[in-house]
Amino acid sequence: MALRRFDIEAGGDSFAFKPETEEKIAFWRGKYPADKQRSAVIPLLWLAQKDNGGWLSEPAMREVADRLEMPYIRVYEVATFYTMFRLQPVGKFHVQLCGTTPCQLRGAEALKEVCTKEIGKPMYVTDDKRLSWEEVECLGACVNAPMAQINDDFYEDLTPESLSDILGRLRHGADVTPGPQIDRVNSAPEGGTTVLTDPKLFDGSRASLSALPNLPAPAAAAPAPAPTPAPRPEPAVAAPAPKDDLKRINGVGPKYEQMLYDMGITHYSQIATWSQETVDKTEELLGFKDRIDREKWVDQAKLLAAGKFDEHEREFGQGKD
């Protein structure tokens, strides 16, 4: 970091905030109590820099000090401490080229050469007053390295050619687009995605029965679940359509209902006829133990199959739905 000094000559004698800035000044000052107004020094210096064409002149700094009733030296200390306050004139478009490791590895050195060629030395302002550049430390866009900040916008994924093009456009007043300068959306992978590419992930077709990850392991006594589907409980009678609302059974939620449907169990009457063996099998398939007995699914189904909904509700409460 080189010595930072005010360019006294270029700063002129006076500085005034733009009328529209007053509102912002009031906003920032409003954040601090009356006796702690000097806390607003950094935002005010920043606003002064904006109103002064991108750099902080000595009169601008004094104006901030006067407004906050701070000694000049105290504001001077702040202004020289933070390199984001520029104490020398800059061009209409000031390029802050990142030269920190990630950008450097991705080719920032070549970009520096472009800047030197197109503009000149760092902090040199072109004769048309449009361009200047400096190297800065990391601007936090490493994923899009190499990058540069030009005035308020990031220009990312630069190549010597694209930077040269941007500089040429800025010099001639043509439009430029901030953001990545290659075919890429924001920080998305370059050249398209390489993971999560299976379309099934996105059309819902993978949403089928599978072992849920967080459930307890099957009982140690039970034989390891066979890879082949276990013999499904036979439907007792041909199921008449439509399906019953199995969620009325206390203990069956939408998920188990769907699983039961998938097993071909669609009516209360089917469950009402389950034997103990069937219950055990079903529990194994559904991946839990003893719950059908404990929650008396079979008894509930008997009531429901008989159409005794009121009695079921009295006895077992409302099922999940």
Place this chain on the structure above:
Amino acid sequence: MSDTFKVNIDGQELEVPKSHTLMQACEEAGAEIPRFCYHERLSVAGNCRMCLVEWEGAPKPIASCAQLVGDLRPNRDGSAPVIRTKGAYVEKARNGVMEFLLINHPLDCPICDQGGECDLQDQAVAYGRSTSRYDENKRAVEDKYMGPLVKTIMTRCIQCTRCVRFAAEVAGVEEIGMISRGESAEITTYLEKSLTSELSGNVIDLCPVGALTSKPYAFNARPWELRETSSVDVMDAMGAAIRIDAKGDAVMRILPETNEEINEEWLSDKSRFVWDGLARQRLDRPYVRRNGKLVPVSWAEALEATKSALSVGADQIGVVAGDLIEVEQAKAALDLFRSLGVKNTDCRPAGAQYGADGVRERYILNPTLMGVEDADALLLVGTNPRVEAAVWNARIRKAWLWGDLKVAIIGEAADLTYPYEHLGVSPDALNTDAARAFLKNAKKPMIVVGEAAACRADGAAILAAAHNLALESGAIADGWAGFGMLHTAAGRVGALDAGFVPADGGKATAEILGGGLKTFVLLGADEVDLSALGAATVVYVGSHGDAGATRADIVLPSAAYSEMSATFVNTEGRVQMTNRAVQPKGEAREGWAIFRALSALVGKPLPYDTADALRAVLRGKEGENTPFSGRGYAPGAKGVAALKAGPAAASGSLGNEPFKRTIADFYLTNPIARASRTMAECSALATSLDTAMAAE
């Protein structure tokens, strides 16, 4: 919870207040802690890291200046925390810090003015490595302009920020700061403007390295060549403790000494840098005016001429003493002229309305300079302490900044470096509800009247009104004498104590100098208006060729304050003695000796042959209580009884004419300062700043 805490320092267990820093505790235990950034009278910065000590159990060495004892905790078994200020661990830590400090410090001690009295040099010897391991380029920093007094060699700076804190806290002018950061950090004034503080020279003493050194003293001498003499400053009426460093017969520099009751350890720029004036414009031999020109003569001729000048009759002689007169000279001159029957003697400025009644408490600063730290309300009447007693002004600021003092002034509004209530510009503001309201709830109010305020036509009324206000507001109570006068001249109180006022029927300064007499004797009186003396004979006794000597017909050269052991009484009534640092210039003699010689010539020999005998007369007989009986202390609250008796009867009423600025130019208040090039430079700079500000 008790307010003290047990610490074990180097195996010695002691109990210290919790508010102490660990450094203070270590010093209490007798350990020496090196430091650069820490200073007793400044806020703690903790950035040099030189004061590291070991706290057993702590993961890292502790910066003892920034560690409060109250924040330590006992060991698990309840025993006192163990601190070590010596040993391999501490030495290694300090060695490392020292190595870093020296990385960018130039090895230019042989050409550095700080060499020989440099903290860094001393501590590098004690704690540093024998050789450097640093191979890289050292950084270099551009020198900064800080005015005519402070020379900067910024490459030597170790960024301790003492100067920054001094300017902001003590001097009250936030003009020094540290800009940029990291390796580029630099100490500078704002855009390298000159310091505008009248205490700026103190940063030279504060700087622990040779980054800020004295510009006038640059390359003049080495500390070990100098002869050090403790003395008392006479540039203002405070009587600050100073050390005069001399080489041969030349004063090389003046430094402050510590006197907690007067100047702490600060010194004003005038007192510090006036020394080159001691070598210029000096009256080094007697002169007598012949054919309109002063020609050098022998002492015998000069005294003979004086004798004939005094033979005009006692009522045709007027004697006026100046600002820098020492007590011995005043006493000897007064005794001589009284024995001749001269009544027209005065040591006060023209128009003075005080001191004639001989009640000492009415013209000294009874509350004492240090007393302002106990006061909770200070009313300044017609005085600007920043120029009249710059170091005291810093103490007022200290009391305001760290204590609960509030200040009000009646007089010209000025930047005093602390906020104040401005009650009015003219004396009639004394007699208002605003003034009474200001003092109303104060427990220890303090009212200080400037000397110049007592030299107006309504001066006596001002003094009486202020005195009455003090009585009324409880400023004069048992143990607290909250009313006094702030003088501007070092010799005034001493001369008044010696009785150097008009005798009954005698003329005061303004009337004496109004003309009409045949012979005038001026004892270093250069601040008075000499335009109306007419064709009279003027005898000037003094050290410098200034206004008085220019007008004089007979010049008798006397010693300056650095050249004699003499008594001065400061504005508090504190009797102090200077010490002779160098011999008087040429044929100059101590003032009292001139009058002793003259007294023999005129046939009225004074009853003392040595200065000691003279001082014995001043001290009075055994058991007698004169102002000179004791030395070195301020009477302070002893004056309560006399003050309670009320003010002197005053005729006239408070005027509405505004108080004027009392001192036009801080840097040029006496002949010595006017002879100094450094002071002239400071004055020119200050004047140009004033003009620039007025133009804005």
